[in-house]
Amino acid sequence: MTSDKQFCSGFQQARQAGCLSDLLLASPAEWLDKPLLRYRSSDGEWNSWSRIKVQQAVLRLAAWLEFKGVRPGDRVGILGHNCPEWFIADFAILRLGAVTVPAYFTDPPEAVQYVLDDAGVSLVFVEEGDQLHKLDGVDVERLPFHGDAESISTITCDEQWDNALKASCPDRSQLATLIYTSGTTGFPKGVMLTHDNILSDVAAGIGGVPVFEDDLFLSFLPASHAFERTVGHFLPAACGSQIAYAEAITTLLRDMPEVSPTIMISVPRLYEKIYAGVQAKLAAGPGLKRKLFNLAQKLGMERFELRQQGSDLAGGKALLWKILDGVVNAKLREKMGGNIRGFISGGAALHPDIARFLLAADIMVLPGYGLTETSPVLSVNRMENIKPATVGAALPGVEFKLARDGELLVKGPMVMQGYWKRPEETAEVFDADGWLCTGDIVEMDDDGFITIVDRKKEIMVLSNGENVPPATVEQHLNQDPCFLQSMVIADNRPYVSALIVPDGAGLAAVWQQEKFAVLPDDWRQNSEVTAWVLQRMRHDEHDLSSFMQVKRFAFVDEEWTQDSGLLTPTLKLKRRKICEVHHALIESLYPEAVEE
Template sequence: MDDTIVRMVLRNADRWAQQTAMMHKVQGAYRDIGWQQLSNQVKRFGRALLALGLAPGERVAILGPNSPHWAFADLGALACGAATVPVYHTEGLDAILHILSDSGSRVAFVYSAHLGGELLGRRAELPELKHLVFLEAELEHAGILSLEDFLAQGEAMPAPQLETAIAAGTPGDLATLVYTSGTTGAPKGVMLTHANILSNIEDVASLFPIGPGDICLSFLPLSHVFERVDGYYFMLYRGVTIAYAESIEAVPVNLAEVRPTVMISVPRLYEKMFARIMERVLSGPWLRKQIFFGALKAGRAAASLRLAGEKPGPGLSLAVKLADRAVFAKLRNHLGGRLRFFVSGGAPLSVDIAEFFLAAGIDIFEGYGLTESAGGITVNTPQARRLGTVGKPFAGIEVRLAEDGEILLRGPGIFQGYWQRPEETAEAFSDGWFKTGDTGTIDPDGFVKIVDRKKDLIVTAGGKNIAPQNIENLLKTDKFIANAMVHGDRKPYLTALIVPNLENLEKFSRARKIDFLDHCDLVNHPQILALVRERVDRLQKDMASFQRIKRFTLLSQDFGKELITPTMKLKRQSVTRHYSDVLEAMYAAKDHGVHDSGFCLVEES
């Protein structure tokens, strides 16, 4: 391989010059950005960065939501031979300052005057940061370059200088520093080269039939390696049109507008979709429920046969056809009506939810990867799929298990180390194999199954090993449960913090004429606690006693932004610290005859 990301993109711009590369919302309507326009903008940003004195190997930070300008800034920096540092713009100021300082970023693109002003106020803490530039054209602030002024500086830069920089790039050059989401400790910069990323992309390209004519709706943060590599670089590699969602909240509306053919997401989206569908069905008339569950039964039966490599018989085929016409076609229309498949990653996907979508004729191919592996390393595919697993390893990746079950990796996609942290880099490897920190199994056919994060495994006081994510995923399939964290390491039994689906609880309460003043009152109501206990017991009736939740606390609102990562994974240590008194109270309660309870958060009015 003798290529770089930016050379790949510019070559494809010539190849697909007449086609649409991107779509974005402008004044309420989606507008197209052609491949030639993309190429021109990348070069404009690159020349402007050169005019600011950016040198090969220096770092450029990007702080903003997904947008075409995010891509222009990223690819423009790569064209100069620099490395980009994506930063979650929703992070707290201290976390942003840590990343900008640790990376030694010379230029930072910002999306808001407020954030830019905050950074200006702390400029003394960032001695290597020389320039702040707005990503959006309409923004202005003293001390920050407007987008117009920034690009104007590049007009005087001779085009051959940028062309020389692009040609000088090598696959081994640092392409990006991606800071880990920091579920434990301060975020570390993961060093990924052009070769790391391109090797991953080439592996994915050999597995999925995606190309020009496909449209991908982009809404996961580009600061996360999953969206960055698979939803952005890979899509440009294959000539797929990238349509930018306005926000995560706007995804349902944007789905109908864009009508994508492929999407990548984390399980939280599918969990919410599943919960909304089930609530609509269960709150509907008796006949509609019978039709729905009859259709689901037929769909599940046919899906099971297809997974086993068998074809449904005539009777089942007819039942599926009727079920599709009566129920499932409507569900797919809510997703735009053209969706060929989803790819899921970032966290485990519940088998029940995967089966539900498969029965509805919506494929979700689950995969697994890490920041340190430049994205995915295993994935289920149309040719090889096994629910409950994350698929088989990519062709270029070696996967094996350590004696304690930890997953170890080796291959061209594995990162170069942690930025300026040689000791932690050394600790992350064992005899040349990267230690993922995840435990898992590999079946005889080569399918990998993730058990849990090694550090998250619960070992009870009785010595039983428990993977909390499996239990949490099961809980979240219930219509009255929106989120959960299972607790119990070194404890005599399991407890849980449960976030209820407050909308469904309110409907239930009104139907049962249960009086409540607010959400605090609701989660402490004896009838509500009894309802959730009944649902929890039903879900865990087939589980071993040591795997069952003996006590839970209902929270009056979901875990705050400071307790989850931008891809909606729990920061378990942070949650445990934040709710330490609540968690300990559930164990002390045993001696006082107190059982499940509710907890009212101070933040709620």
């Protein structure tokens, strides 16, 4: 059971903290013996460290770093997967008053080395194995860790030093971290965030979505990204909650039922995959199963809307819902651990149909919005007031206004200090009155709820002058069980086309259901399949203007991944790189231009 007292403890913890390390080290006494960090050990079992054990490890490591010569303001790197040692290293660095510089474990060596060099890092905590090899040839001291929490103790096992930490706590105005932007275009920039920036965002986040002592987070997004770092790292530390570390994004389906999390932080790609998987299974299953699912969705959405108004289903509908929920939705929730209180979605806009699908299945999803430059969360849907097509209203302390072209401008204590060593680029993102220009074109309703249209720089202009927001089109396509991924091409072109990464199994199942035949072996080049896929696209895009609808497409053989360098750590498309890789394929979609 949760309580207002539990919520207030976390909120006050964030509001009153003198620095970020206080979220851990100034905990209420009743939290000390409770589990804080959970991880899978080498024998496959889940182990945990209590809060007091983590506190002791943080203070010892901070003192050891001080002994090694690290001083307030020095930059210290972390490179590795999410794990207890990542958490401990970060809090130790921050307690010392040094600056944490996280690098993305999915980045290639040259990208990692660029970040460490640009930040002036001289010492880095690095996961052994492939991550350690990324530092080959780099003049930086390395502190290897294993990913199982225990190796932090071995780092400081030397008996020839005084483990008393001498440095005083940093104050809220000091620089806490440099978080490098994902770099969808150009070189990444180091976003300068102070202790106050992040603490303000943590407090605002708790004010928007209350988090309690008995909540359990399952962490899988990179902790090097601002979204996971603030909401899945600092925020649970402030609230006395537990954090369990998924072994990898590929193990989520195994880890969720084992951990039974109550809260998860994710990007839309996870929900898109869940939705597409359900749709593919329905397409391959009997008609009765699809009818029951559709009925459960319809009734579930009616129930959701009533509950948002403080009411509920009654009589026969309530009984029917109970039966359908047990038959249709319960298994889906069980695969997620059966205990989810809320999914917080960020990093990109979530398609409203996918949000409605989850909400109708009694899976609370809360779309939100933010930027690395704002620590990062600015808005989120509240559990008692969800508008699925939006990313919610401003968090407490956040101010929004719209520029003439629809760009969202923001002010608040969570807004960054600027870009590291880039004063000119810092000046470019602030207007004359000090508002941060987000670069996102949005719409705002009368209640202050924000709907994302697209990135200002990514809006494409057809050769006839029509504006095409690619993310909007891609959202419509990505909900189709036949497609794993899509990327729109439109800029300076006569019409919209798309590259499609197909879901072979999903496509075969839907074809079987609709055509009552086996998918042809040559389906990638088959004209009948091509025509059928275009028909599906028309259906997916039925509510878009005709000029925004895809006229031609091409299948791509391999899924775009972080390892291939075609996705950012939050699974956004690196459009420029994808265009470079598939240049010939893209040009084949515009034969008229070739003929000219």
